[in-house]
Amino acid sequence: MSVKAKYQGVLNLGEQLGIKNGDVSEEGGVLKIKGEANTPYEKNLLWDKIKELGGESASDIKANITVTDSSVYHRHTVKGGESLSKIAKHYYGDAMKYKEIFAANTSILKNPDVIHPDQELVIPNL
Secondary structure, three states, X not given: OOHHXXXXXXXXXXXXXXXXXXXXXXXXXXXEEEEEEOOHHHHHHHHHXXXXXXOOOOOOEEEXXXXXXXXXXXXXXXXXXXXXXXXXXXXXXXXXXXXXHHHHOOOOOOOOOOOOOOOEEEEOOO
């Protein structure tokens, strides 16, 4: 199996996330990838996928992933059935962090219990 085939899941995820300025090359059995993620959350998703496929300290891949907007952790578009606590659980692993998301979005939210599909929420860096 080629190293590119081994990490195809990382490349596919990069496409799904719309990674900009992407470049992939293979030299001496080492896959070199670079690109620009929109947010730190997307960068973390890529690193998690790299670790999933290659292990914690893979020697057959080198990645240089930068971030376009590090002022926020992510920007989330609300889907039907979501709540701030569900969104907080997804991004932070802690539903009680909904307060931080609410505080970062008071310009569009008046009540933490009322959000609507298609609203774009800032997920703040913690």
